[in-house]
Amino acid sequence: MSNDLLKLENQICFKIYSAEREITRLYRDLLQELNVTYPQYLVLLLLWEKDSLSVKELGKRLFLDSGTLTPMLKRMESNGLVERKRSVEDERSVIITLTEKGEALKEKAACIPNQLTQNMAMTKEELIHLSHTLTSMLDVLQNQSNSE
Amino acid sequence: MSNDLLKLENQICFKIYSAEREITRLYRDLLQELNVTYPQYLVLLLLWEKDSLSVKELGKRLFLDSGTLTPMLKRMESNGLVERKRSVEDERSVIITLTEKGEALKEKAACIPNQLTQNMAMTKEELIHLSHTLTSMLDVLQNQSNSE
DNA sequence: TAAAATTAAATTGTGTACAATATAAATAAT
DNA sequence: ATTATTTATATTGTACACAATTTAATTTTA
Numbered sequence: 124m125s126n127d128l129l130k131l132e133n134q135i136c137f138k139i140y141s142a143e144r145e146i147t148r149l150y151r152d153l154l155q156e157l158n159v160t161y162p163q164y165l166v167l168l169l170l171w172e173k174d175s176l177s178v179k180e181l182g183k184r185l186f187l188d189s190g191t192l193t194p195m196l197k198r199m200e201s202n203g204l205v206e207r208k209r210s211v212e213d214e215r216s217v218i219i220t221l222t223e224k225g226e227a228l229k230e231k232a233a234c235i236p237n238q239l240t241q242n243m244a245m246t247k248e249e250l251i252h253l254s255h256t257l258t259s260m261l262d263v264l265q266n267q268s269n270s271e
Numbered sequence: 272m273s274n275d276l277l278k279l280e281n282q283i284c285f286k287i288y289s290a291e292r293e294i295t296r297l298y299r300d301l302l303q304e305l306n307v308t309y310p311q312y313l314v315l316l317l318l319w320e321k322d323s324l325s326v327k328e329l330g331k332r333l334f335l336d337s338g339t340l341t342p343m344l345k346r347m348e349s350n351g352l353v354e355r356k357r358s359v360e361d362e363r364s365v366i367i368t369l370t371e372k373g374e375a376l377k378e379k380a381a382c383i384p385n386q387l388t389q390n391m392a393m394t395k396e397e398l399i400h401l402s403h404t405l406t407s408m409l410d411v412l413q414n415q416s417n418s419e
Numbered sequence: 420t421a422a423a424a425t426t427a428a429a430t431t432g433t434g435t436a437c438a439a440t441a442t443a444a445a446t447a448a449t
Numbered sequence: 450a451t452t453a454t455t456t457a458t459a460t461t462g463t464a465c466a467c468a469a470t471t472t473a474a475t476t477t478t479a
Contacts, residue, residue, distance in 0.1 A: 132388045135398060136294050137313065138405040141334055143291035144466075145412035146284050151467090162435065165285065179457060186289055189458050191436050198434080215444050215457040236281055244411045250283060253404050256397060257286040263392045264293035292436075299437090310465065327427060337428050339466050346464080363427040363474050 149242055153235050157228055162187075163199055164232070170205070170221050171229045177216045186265070204228070297390055301383050305376055310335075311347055312380070318353070318369050319377045325364045334413070352376070 150161040159167065165185055169176060178192050185192075196219060199205045204225035210216035245253070298309040307315065313333055317324060326340050333340075344367060347353045352373035358364035393401070 132391065132398065133316070133384055135402050135405065136298070136387070138402065138409060139287065139290050139294055140309070140313075141409055142287050142405055142412070144334065145409065146287055147466090149412065149415075150284070160434065161288070165288075168281070177457080182457095186292065187435095188437070190438080190460080193459055195435070210457095213445070213457080217458065239284070242412070242415065243408065245408065249404060252400075253408075254283050254286065256401050256404075257283065257290055260391065260393065260401075261286060261289055261293065264290070264297065264390070267390065268293065268296060295436090308464065325427085330427095335465095336467065338430080338468080341429055343465070361427085361475075365428065 149239060150235075153238055154232075157231055158202065159199075159204070159228070162191075162195060163204075164235075166196070166199065166219075167204070167221075167225065167228060167232070170219065170225065174226075175218055175220045177210065177218055179216065181219065199225075297387060298383075301386055302380075305379055306350065307347075307352070307376070310339075310343060311352075312383075314344070314347065314367075315352070315369075315373065315376060315380070318367065318373065322374075323366055323368045325358065325366055327364065329367065347373075 147161050150164065154161065154164055157164075162185075166181060169181060169184055178189060178196065181196075182188055182192055196205060196207055196217075200207050203222055206220050206222060208218050208220070210218050243250075295309050298312065302309065302312055305312075310333075314329060317329060317332055326337060326344065329344075330336055330340055344353060344355055344365075348355050351370055354368050354370060356366050356368070358366050391398075
Protein backbone atom coordinates (compact mmCIF):
# COMPACT_ATOMS: atom_id res chain seq x y z
CA MET A 124 0.00 0.00 0.00
CA SER A 125 1.27 3.48 -0.83
CA ASN A 126 2.47 5.71 1.92
CA ASP A 127 0.13 8.41 0.65
CA LEU A 128 -2.85 6.19 1.28
CA LEU A 129 -1.72 5.44 4.80
CA LYS A 130 -1.30 9.12 5.51
CA LEU A 131 -4.67 9.87 3.97
CA GLU A 132 -6.40 7.37 6.20
CA ASN A 133 -4.62 8.74 9.24
CA GLN A 134 -5.82 12.18 8.27
CA ILE A 135 -9.39 11.04 7.72
CA CYS A 136 -9.63 9.43 11.14
CA PHE A 137 -8.21 12.55 12.73
CA LYS A 138 -10.62 14.70 10.74
CA ILE A 139 -13.59 12.64 11.87
CA TYR A 140 -12.32 12.88 15.43
CA SER A 141 -11.95 16.66 15.05
CA ALA A 142 -15.27 17.08 13.26
CA GLU A 143 -17.09 15.28 16.04
CA ARG A 144 -15.71 17.71 18.58
CA GLU A 145 -16.50 20.75 16.43
CA ILE A 146 -20.07 19.59 15.98
CA THR A 147 -20.41 18.90 19.69
CA ARG A 148 -19.14 22.43 20.30
CA LEU A 149 -21.69 23.87 17.89
CA TYR A 150 -24.48 22.00 19.67
CA ARG A 151 -23.09 23.04 23.06
CA ASP A 152 -23.59 26.68 22.11
CA LEU A 153 -27.07 26.08 20.69
CA LEU A 154 -28.18 23.78 23.52
CA GLN A 155 -26.86 26.02 26.27
CA GLU A 156 -30.24 27.71 26.58
CA LEU A 157 -31.97 24.34 27.02
CA ASN A 158 -29.40 23.25 29.59
CA VAL A 159 -28.78 19.88 27.93
CA THR A 160 -25.73 18.27 26.34
CA TYR A 161 -25.60 16.84 22.81
CA PRO A 162 -25.98 13.20 23.95
CA GLN A 163 -28.89 14.26 26.14
CA TYR A 164 -30.40 16.06 23.14
CA LEU A 165 -30.14 12.80 21.17
CA VAL A 166 -32.14 11.05 23.89
CA LEU A 167 -34.73 13.82 23.77
CA LEU A 168 -35.00 13.56 19.96
CA LEU A 169 -35.92 9.89 20.32
CA LEU A 170 -38.39 10.54 23.14
CA TRP A 171 -40.01 13.45 21.30
CA GLU A 172 -40.62 11.11 18.39
CA LYS A 173 -41.94 8.29 20.57
CA ASP A 174 -42.28 8.72 24.31
CA SER A 175 -41.67 5.85 26.70
CA LEU A 176 -38.56 3.94 25.66
CA SER A 177 -36.54 1.45 27.64
CA VAL A 178 -32.88 2.02 28.42
CA LYS A 179 -32.15 -0.95 26.19
CA GLU A 180 -34.04 0.60 23.26
CA LEU A 181 -32.27 3.94 23.73
CA GLY A 182 -28.94 2.16 23.86
CA LYS A 183 -29.70 0.24 20.70
CA ARG A 184 -30.62 3.41 18.79
CA LEU A 185 -27.71 5.49 20.09
CA PHE A 186 -25.11 2.71 20.30
CA LEU A 187 -24.55 3.43 23.99
CA ASP A 188 -24.48 0.97 26.89
CA SER A 189 -25.91 1.23 30.40
CA GLY A 190 -22.55 2.41 31.72
CA THR A 191 -23.10 5.60 29.76
CA LEU A 192 -26.88 5.82 29.76
CA THR A 193 -27.69 5.09 33.40
CA PRO A 194 -25.79 8.05 34.88
CA MET A 195 -26.83 10.30 31.98
CA LEU A 196 -30.52 9.49 32.42
CA LYS A 197 -30.18 10.03 36.16
CA ARG A 198 -28.79 13.50 35.46
CA MET A 199 -31.69 14.17 33.09
CA GLU A 200 -34.07 12.93 35.76
CA SER A 201 -32.60 15.18 38.43
CA ASN A 202 -32.89 18.08 35.96
CA GLY A 203 -36.59 17.28 35.67
CA LEU A 204 -36.56 16.26 31.99
CA VAL A 205 -37.48 12.57 32.24
CA GLU A 206 -38.80 9.96 34.62
CA ARG A 207 -37.28 6.50 35.16
CA LYS A 208 -39.60 3.67 36.15
CA ARG A 209 -39.20 -0.07 36.28
CA SER A 210 -41.43 -1.80 33.76
CA VAL A 211 -44.34 -3.67 35.34
CA GLU A 212 -44.26 -6.48 32.77
CA ASP A 213 -40.52 -6.99 33.06
CA GLU A 214 -38.90 -5.74 36.22
CA ARG A 215 -35.47 -5.82 34.56
CA SER A 216 -36.40 -3.00 32.19
CA VAL A 217 -36.37 0.67 33.05
CA ILE A 218 -38.78 2.80 31.05
CA ILE A 219 -37.87 6.42 30.32
CA THR A 220 -40.68 8.92 29.81
CA LEU A 221 -40.72 12.65 29.25
CA THR A 222 -41.91 15.00 31.97
CA GLU A 223 -43.92 18.05 31.01
CA LYS A 224 -40.73 20.06 31.16
CA GLY A 225 -38.98 17.58 28.86
CA GLU A 226 -41.89 17.62 26.45
CA ALA A 227 -41.97 21.41 26.51
CA LEU A 228 -38.33 21.66 25.47
CA LYS A 229 -39.31 20.35 22.05
CA GLU A 230 -40.65 23.74 21.03
CA LYS A 231 -37.60 25.55 22.29
CA ALA A 232 -35.41 23.16 20.33
CA ALA A 233 -37.32 23.60 17.08
CA CYS A 234 -34.91 26.22 15.75
CA ILE A 235 -31.74 24.24 16.45
CA PRO A 236 -31.45 22.12 13.30
CA ASN A 237 -31.94 25.21 11.18
CA GLN A 238 -29.23 27.17 12.96
CA LEU A 239 -26.90 24.22 12.84
CA THR A 240 -27.30 23.69 9.12
CA GLN A 241 -26.45 27.32 8.54
CA ASN A 242 -23.31 26.97 10.62
CA MET A 243 -22.18 23.89 8.70
CA ALA A 244 -22.34 25.88 5.46
CA MET A 245 -22.62 22.93 3.06
CA THR A 246 -24.70 22.52 -0.07
CA LYS A 247 -27.53 20.02 -0.13
CA GLU A 248 -25.55 17.89 -2.60
CA GLU A 249 -22.55 17.78 -0.28
CA LEU A 250 -24.75 16.90 2.68
CA ILE A 251 -26.36 14.04 0.77
CA HIS A 252 -23.07 12.68 -0.48
CA LEU A 253 -21.46 12.93 2.96
CA SER A 254 -24.46 11.19 4.47
CA HIS A 255 -24.13 8.31 2.02
CA THR A 256 -20.41 7.96 2.59
CA LEU A 257 -20.81 7.91 6.35
CA THR A 258 -23.66 5.43 6.12
CA SER A 259 -21.66 2.90 4.13
CA MET A 260 -18.69 3.42 6.43
CA LEU A 261 -20.85 2.89 9.52
CA ASP A 262 -22.44 -0.20 8.00
CA VAL A 263 -19.02 -1.78 7.70
CA LEU A 264 -17.69 -0.63 11.06
CA GLN A 265 -20.78 -1.40 13.10
CA ASN A 266 -21.17 -4.83 11.55
CA GLN A 267 -17.58 -5.56 12.50
CA SER A 268 -18.22 -4.67 16.13
CA ASN A 269 -21.51 -6.59 16.30
CA SER A 270 -20.08 -9.79 14.82
CA GLU A 271 -17.23 -10.17 17.29
CA MET B 272 -35.89 25.17 4.80
CA SER B 273 -37.32 21.75 4.02
CA ASN B 274 -37.97 19.32 6.81
CA ASP B 275 -35.99 16.72 4.87
CA LEU B 276 -32.92 18.89 4.99
CA LEU B 277 -33.28 19.41 8.73
CA LYS B 278 -33.59 15.69 9.25
CA LEU B 279 -30.63 15.06 6.98
CA GLU B 280 -28.43 17.42 8.94
CA ASN B 281 -29.52 15.80 12.21
CA GLN B 282 -28.60 12.46 10.76
CA ILE B 283 -25.22 13.64 9.53
CA CYS B 284 -24.23 15.02 12.91
CA PHE B 285 -25.29 11.79 14.55
CA LYS B 286 -23.38 9.79 11.95
CA ILE B 287 -20.22 11.79 12.56
CA TYR B 288 -20.71 11.29 16.29
CA SER B 289 -21.18 7.53 15.71
CA ALA B 290 -18.32 7.27 13.24
CA GLU B 291 -15.94 8.89 15.69
CA ARG B 292 -16.76 6.25 18.27
CA GLU B 293 -16.47 3.38 15.80
CA ILE B 294 -13.06 4.62 14.68
CA THR B 295 -11.93 5.04 18.27
CA ARG B 296 -13.05 1.47 18.89
CA LEU B 297 -11.07 0.23 15.88
CA TYR B 298 -7.98 2.00 17.16
CA ARG B 299 -8.60 0.70 20.67
CA ASP B 300 -8.33 -2.85 19.38
CA LEU B 301 -5.24 -2.12 17.29
CA LEU B 302 -3.52 0.00 19.95
CA GLN B 303 -4.22 -2.43 22.77
CA GLU B 304 -0.86 -4.14 22.22
CA LEU B 305 0.94 -0.78 22.51
CA ASN B 306 -1.01 0.09 25.65
CA VAL B 307 -1.96 3.56 24.41
CA THR B 308 -5.28 5.25 23.62
CA TYR B 309 -6.15 6.94 20.33
CA PRO B 310 -5.52 10.48 21.65
CA GLN B 311 -2.18 9.28 23.05
CA TYR B 312 -1.39 7.74 19.67
CA LEU B 313 -2.06 11.12 18.04
CA VAL B 314 0.49 12.69 20.39
CA LEU B 315 2.99 9.97 19.51
CA LEU B 316 2.43 10.51 15.77
CA LEU B 317 3.42 14.15 16.19
CA LEU B 318 6.44 13.34 18.35
CA TRP B 319 7.62 10.58 16.00
CA GLU B 320 7.59 13.14 13.21
CA LYS B 321 9.37 15.80 15.24
CA ASP B 322 10.50 15.12 18.78
CA SER B 323 10.41 17.82 21.44
CA LEU B 324 7.16 19.75 21.23
CA SER B 325 5.63 22.07 23.79
CA VAL B 326 2.21 21.38 25.30
CA LYS B 327 1.02 24.49 23.52
CA GLU B 328 2.24 23.19 20.14
CA LEU B 329 0.62 19.80 20.73
CA GLY B 330 -2.61 21.52 21.69
CA LYS B 331 -2.55 23.68 18.59
CA ARG B 332 -2.06 20.67 16.30
CA LEU B 333 -4.63 18.46 18.05
CA PHE B 334 -7.12 21.19 19.00
CA LEU B 335 -6.86 20.20 22.67
CA ASP B 336 -6.30 22.43 25.69
CA SER B 337 -4.14 21.94 28.76
CA GLY B 338 -7.13 20.63 30.69
CA THR B 339 -7.04 17.58 28.45
CA LEU B 340 -3.34 17.41 27.62
CA THR B 341 -1.76 17.90 31.05
CA PRO B 342 -3.32 14.81 32.68
CA MET B 343 -2.93 12.77 29.48
CA LEU B 344 0.77 13.63 29.16
CA LYS B 345 1.25 12.80 32.83
CA ARG B 346 -0.26 9.38 32.20
CA MET B 347 2.05 8.91 29.21
CA GLU B 348 4.96 10.00 31.39
CA SER B 349 4.10 7.54 34.13
CA ASN B 350 3.84 4.83 31.46
CA GLY B 351 7.38 5.70 30.44
CA LEU B 352 6.56 6.99 26.95
CA VAL B 353 7.51 10.66 27.26
CA GLU B 354 9.33 13.13 29.47
CA ARG B 355 7.98 16.51 30.57
CA LYS B 356 10.45 19.31 31.23
CA ARG B 357 10.08 23.03 31.71
CA SER B 358 11.71 24.97 28.89
CA VAL B 359 14.90 26.77 29.90
CA GLU B 360 14.23 29.75 27.62
CA ASP B 361 10.63 30.18 28.76
CA GLU B 362 9.76 28.69 32.12
CA ARG B 363 6.05 28.84 31.27
CA SER B 364 6.46 26.19 28.55
CA VAL B 365 6.62 22.46 29.15
CA ILE B 366 8.53 20.51 26.50
CA ILE B 367 7.50 16.94 25.74
CA THR B 368 10.14 14.52 24.47
CA LEU B 369 10.03 10.81 23.64
CA THR B 370 11.77 8.30 25.86
CA GLU B 371 13.53 5.35 24.25
CA LYS B 372 10.42 3.30 24.95
CA GLY B 373 8.22 5.92 23.29
CA GLU B 374 10.54 6.11 20.29
CA ALA B 375 10.63 2.30 20.06
CA LEU B 376 6.84 2.07 19.82
CA LYS B 377 7.08 3.65 16.37
CA GLU B 378 8.14 0.35 14.85
CA LYS B 379 5.44 -1.59 16.61
CA ALA B 380 2.87 0.92 15.34
CA ALA B 381 4.01 0.72 11.73
CA CYS B 382 1.37 -1.83 10.77
CA ILE B 383 -1.57 0.07 12.28
CA PRO B 384 -2.53 2.39 9.42
CA ASN B 385 -2.52 -0.54 7.04
CA GLN B 386 -4.79 -2.65 9.23
CA LEU B 387 -7.09 0.28 9.82
CA THR B 388 -7.49 1.08 6.14
CA GLN B 389 -8.47 -2.53 5.52
CA ASN B 390 -11.09 -2.34 8.25
CA MET B 391 -12.57 0.86 6.83
CA ALA B 392 -13.13 -0.89 3.49
CA MET B 393 -13.35 2.21 1.31
CA THR B 394 -11.98 2.86 -2.15
CA LYS B 395 -9.20 5.37 -2.64
CA GLU B 396 -11.64 7.65 -4.47
CA GLU B 397 -14.09 7.58 -1.58
CA LEU B 398 -11.31 8.27 0.91
CA ILE B 399 -10.11 11.25 -1.09
CA HIS B 400 -13.59 12.68 -1.51
CA LEU B 401 -14.42 12.17 2.17
CA SER B 402 -11.17 13.84 3.11
CA HIS B 403 -11.98 16.89 0.99
CA THR B 404 -15.50 17.15 2.37
CA LEU B 405 -14.32 16.94 5.96
CA THR B 406 -11.55 19.46 5.30
CA SER B 407 -13.92 22.09 3.98
CA MET B 408 -16.33 21.39 6.82
CA LEU B 409 -13.57 21.71 9.40
CA ASP B 410 -12.29 24.92 7.78
CA VAL B 411 -15.69 26.50 8.33
CA LEU B 412 -16.28 25.11 11.82
CA GLN B 413 -12.81 25.76 13.19
CA ASN B 414 -12.72 29.29 11.84
CA GLN B 415 -16.02 29.93 13.59
CA SER B 416 -14.64 28.81 16.92
CA ASN B 417 -11.36 30.73 16.51
CA SER B 418 -13.03 33.99 15.59
CA GLU B 419 -15.27 34.21 18.63
C1' DT C 420 11.37 50.26 35.75
C1' DA C 421 7.01 49.25 38.19
C1' DA C 422 2.30 48.08 37.22
C1' DA C 423 -0.81 46.01 33.88
C1' DA C 424 -1.74 42.73 30.52
C1' DT C 425 -0.78 38.54 28.28
C1' DT C 426 0.64 33.85 27.99
C1' DA C 427 1.44 28.69 29.16
C1' DA C 428 0.27 25.16 32.20
C1' DA C 429 -2.10 23.33 35.90
C1' DT C 430 -6.23 22.61 38.58
C1' DT C 431 -11.17 21.90 39.60
C1' DG C 432 -15.52 20.30 38.44
C1' DT C 433 -18.92 18.23 35.23
C1' DG C 434 -20.17 15.03 31.67
C1' DT C 435 -19.58 11.56 28.53
C1' DA C 436 -17.57 6.73 26.86
C1' DC C 437 -16.57 2.15 27.76
C1' DA C 438 -14.47 -2.23 29.79
C1' DA C 439 -15.36 -5.26 33.43
C1' DT C 440 -18.11 -6.82 36.94
C1' DA C 441 -22.27 -7.30 39.89
C1' DT C 442 -27.18 -7.88 40.69
C1' DA C 443 -31.69 -9.18 40.04
C1' DA C 444 -35.33 -10.79 37.04
C1' DA C 445 -36.90 -13.70 33.36
C1' DT C 446 -36.37 -17.68 30.40
C1' DA C 447 -34.58 -22.20 29.11
C1' DA C 448 -33.05 -26.65 30.13
C1' DT C 449 -32.95 -30.78 32.68
C1' DA D 450 -40.05 -27.58 39.68
C1' DT D 451 -35.27 -26.68 40.27
C1' DT D 452 -31.11 -25.33 38.23
C1' DA D 453 -28.62 -23.02 34.61
C1' DT D 454 -28.48 -19.48 31.35
C1' DT D 455 -29.59 -15.26 29.53
C1' DT D 456 -31.02 -10.54 29.83
C1' DA D 457 -31.50 -5.56 31.51
C1' DT D 458 -29.55 -2.33 34.45
C1' DA D 459 -26.40 -0.69 37.71
C1' DT D 460 -21.76 -0.05 39.50
C1' DT D 461 -16.72 0.66 39.49
C1' DG D 462 -12.73 2.36 37.55
C1' DT D 463 -10.08 4.63 33.80
C1' DA D 464 -9.58 8.10 30.29
C1' DC D 465 -10.78 11.75 27.61
C1' DA D 466 -12.98 16.69 26.71
C1' DC D 467 -13.80 21.14 28.04
C1' DA D 468 -15.42 25.40 30.79
C1' DA D 469 -13.73 28.18 34.35
C1' DT D 470 -10.31 29.50 37.39
C1' DT D 471 -5.58 29.76 39.28
C1' DT D 472 -0.61 30.32 39.21
C1' DA D 473 3.65 31.68 37.63
C1' DA D 474 6.45 33.62 34.01
C1' DT D 475 6.98 36.90 30.35
C1' DT D 476 5.76 41.16 27.73
C1' DT D 477 3.80 45.48 27.27
C1' DT D 478 2.81 49.79 28.67
C1' DA D 479 2.55 53.90 31.21
